Amino acid sequence: xxxxxxxxxxxxxxxxxxxxxxxxxxxxxxxxxxxxxxxxxxxxxxxxxxxxxxxxxxxxxxxxxxxxxxxxxxxxxxxxxxxxxxxxxxxxxxxxxxxxxxxxxxxxxxxxxxxxxxxxxxxxxxxxxxxxxxxxxxxxxxxxxxxxxxxxxxxxxxxxxxxxxxxxxxxxxxxxxxxxxxxxxxxxxxxxxxxxxxxxxxxxxxxxxxxxxxxxxxxxxxxxxxxxxxxxxxxxxxxxxxxxxxxx
Amino acid sequence: xxxxxxxxxxxxxxxxxxxxxxxxxxxxxxxxxxxxxxxxxxxxxxxxxxxxxxxxxxxxxxxxxxxxxxxxxxxxxxxxxxxxxxxxxxxxxxxxxxxxxxxxxxxxxxxxxxxxxxxxxxxxxxxxxxxxxxxxxxxxxxxxxxxxxxxxxxxxxxxxxxxxxxxxxxxxxxxxxxxxxxxxxxxxxxxxxxxxxxxxxxxxxxxxxxxxxxxxxxxxxxxxxxxxxxxxxxxxxxxxxxxxxxxxxxxxxxxxxxxxxxxxxxxxxxxxxxxxxxxxxxxxxxxxxxxxxxxxxxxxxxxxxxxxxxxxxxxxxxxxxxxxxxxxxxxxxxxxxxxxxxx
Numbered sequence: 001x002x003x004x005x006x007x008x009x010x011x012x013x014x015x016x017x018x019x020x021x022x023x024x025x026x027x028x029x030x031x032x033x034x035x036x037x038x039x040x041x042x043x044x045x046x047x048x049x050x051x052x053x054x055x056x057x058x059x060x061x062x063x064x065x066x067x068x069x070x071x072x073x074x075x076x077x078x079x080x081x082x083x084x085x086x087x088x089x090x091x092x093x094x095x096x097x098x099x100x101x102x103x104x105x106x107x108x109x110x111x112x113x114x115x116x117x118x119x120x121x122x123x124x125x126x127x128x129x130x131x132x133x134x135x136x137x138x139x140x141x142x143x144x145x146x147x148x149x150x151x152x153x154x155x156x157x158x159x160x161x162x163x164x165x166x167x168x169x170x171x172x173x174x175x176x177x178x179x180x181x182x183x184x185x186x187x188x189x190x191x192x193x194x195x196x197x198x199x200x201x202x203x204x205x206x207x208x209x210x211x212x213x214x215x216x217x218x219x220x221x222x223x224x225x226x227x228x229x230x231x232x233x234x235x236x237x238x239x240x241x242x243x244x245x246x247x248x
Numbered sequence: 249x250x251x252x253x254x255x256x257x258x259x260x261x262x263x264x265x266x267x268x269x270x271x272x273x274x275x276x277x278x279x280x281x282x283x284x285x286x287x288x289x290x291x292x293x294x295x296x297x298x299x300x301x302x303x304x305x306x307x308x309x310x311x312x313x314x315x316x317x318x319x320x321x322x323x324x325x326x327x328x329x330x331x332x333x334x335x336x337x338x339x340x341x342x343x344x345x346x347x348x349x350x351x352x353x354x355x356x357x358x359x360x361x362x363x364x365x366x367x368x369x370x371x372x373x374x375x376x377x378x379x380x381x382x383x384x385x386x387x388x389x390x391x392x393x394x395x396x397x398x399x400x401x402x403x404x405x406x407x408x409x410x411x412x413x414x415x416x417x418x419x420x421x422x423x424x425x426x427x428x429x430x431x432x433x434x435x436x437x438x439x440x441x442x443x444x445x446x447x448x449x450x451x452x453x454x455x456x457x458x459x460x461x462x463x464x465x466x467x468x469x470x471x472x473x474x475x476x477x478x479x480x481x482x483x484x485x486x487x488x489x490x491x492x493x494x495x496x497x498x499x500x501x502x503x504x505x506x507x508x509x510x511x512x513x514x515x516x517x518x519x520x521x522x523x524x525x526x527x528x529x530x531x532x533x534x535x536x537x538x539x540x541x542x543x544x545x546x547x548x549x550x551x552x553x554x555x556x557x558x559x560x561x562x563x564x565x566x567x568x569x570x571x572x573x574x575x576x577x578x579x580x581x582x583x584x585x586x587x588x589x590x591x
């Protein structure tokens with residue numbers, strides 16, 4: 001896709017860049033998954049990655065976090081190159097991942113899961129009270145085992161868990177996948193609330209009607225590359241091509 | 249109430265350890281004249297008839313005690329193996345060698361620096377744990393990501409090398425290590441004598457096992473460990489230095505083995521082969537309890553020790569094989585072990 005499209009998508013009053021990814025490549029063992037991903041996320045933005053299954057969306061998030069076999073290119077977070085840092089150092093800088101599989105620890109209680117990640121910054125860490133206000137269900141399930149939660153509760157716990165740490169940049173991998181509509185609405189309200197509070201969010205979402213209510217910008221992926229990017233306001237005009245590109 | 253009795257010499261298996269408590273007179277022992285021997289009333293019925301077997305009660309109690317002692321060592325060793333397996337998913341075949349090194353460390357601390365048993369209980373696990381950390385960093389870390397078979401072979405080879413070196417320098421026969429004088433003598437329980445040191449081993453093992461269980465199941469540190477066992481990558485993504493945690497976990501598991509080695513030194517003497525002798529049974533215990541199960545390894549360790557002891561009373565011919573028969577049965581009925589999570 002032409003460079004112009006990328007330029008167009010940049011908001012006029014450019015806020016500080018939180019994440020700047022250039023030419024990111026990633027491998028799992030011998031398979032080359034990402035072939036040079038370029039994307040950027042600005043302070044306070046919600047940016048959504050679209051693409052078919054296997055396009056490399058999840059791998060992009062994992063590669064930013066450092067969870068791939070091998071990676072190359074450049075990932076700059078808050079002005080700092082993190083491509084060579086190990087996972088735990090990247091996390092300590094304030095990058096938080098809520099993975100697709102949610103990764104709730106079955107051998108830990110809900111409370112232990114919630115309080116597991118150590119705080120990485122004092123400022124911006126959400127209090128337990130605020131978290132229970134966002135996710136009232138969790139308060140009642142604190143003593144339950146992590147494996148006993150419903151899919152929706154697991155997703156809430158997975159989001160709540162990274163809010164407690166003080167990380168201000170959240171990567172959410174398909175938070176609505178496989179959930180009932182009423183739960184999807186609750187997750188949507190939560191993400192909107194987080195955006196109002198100034199969190200910066202990189203979101204993977206198959207459901208772009210859901211994403212359109214939250215996202216400022218979209219990036220479209222195919223075969224391990226970004227092939228298009230556009231503003232939320234441009235979404236309407238691209239519906240037809242998107243339907244074709246995403247096969248939905 | 250337990251009455252403490254100080255015998256001039258306790259005629260136990262460890263009489264070879266060369267220590268006999270000095271006769272002490274004082275408030276702690278009962279006056280000579282009033283004491284009438286161990287369970288004098290019970291002496292009239294020292295035998296019971298069970299399924300046609302005539303069992304002497306002192307023999308039964310004696311074997312139960314030996315069973316509990318052995319169980320104490322099984323529990324400590326299999327607990328260390330379980331902790332290591334949980335976090336590193338490797339079967340640490342060098343565990344017996346570290347157990348032996350723990351006993352040797354105690355011996356040398358006493359011989360070279362004069363630091364006594366109590367110091368050895370603390371220092372020996374620290375020294376051996378540090379050696380374990382070095383082994384993990386130098387060798388096992390490099391094998392992470394490979395088939396677990398490689399680390400299994402590596403630790404197996406390491407065990408042979410360590411044992412061989414100790415045998416070369418110190419010979420196969422044992423070096424004596426005396427029971428500390430605070431733990432000499434025996435308690436009179438009314439129905440039997442309990443050598444104080446044996447009682448101490450059981451109590452110390454239970455306390456350390458329970459403490460370890462408590463830390464793993466109930467504390468934040470334990471939560472990191474359990475989470476790291478399930479999904480180490482995700483735990484790293486929360487900012488926790490999992491590679492360092494793995495090194496410390498291995499060091500801790502190995503330190504537990506060294507602690508058991510110090511406890512064993514006054515009972516079994518300090519021999520290069522002491523680890524190889526016990527470790528085969530310990531692996532059977534781990535399989536029966538379920539690989540990686542913390543509680544399973546502790547409970548199974550003690551229970552199998554007692555079962556082994558009872559077998560010596562009821563069917564002595566099977567006493568060396570009973571653990572392996574149970575292992576075979578458990579593998580047939582519950583392949584993941586009694587406490588293991590079924591896949």
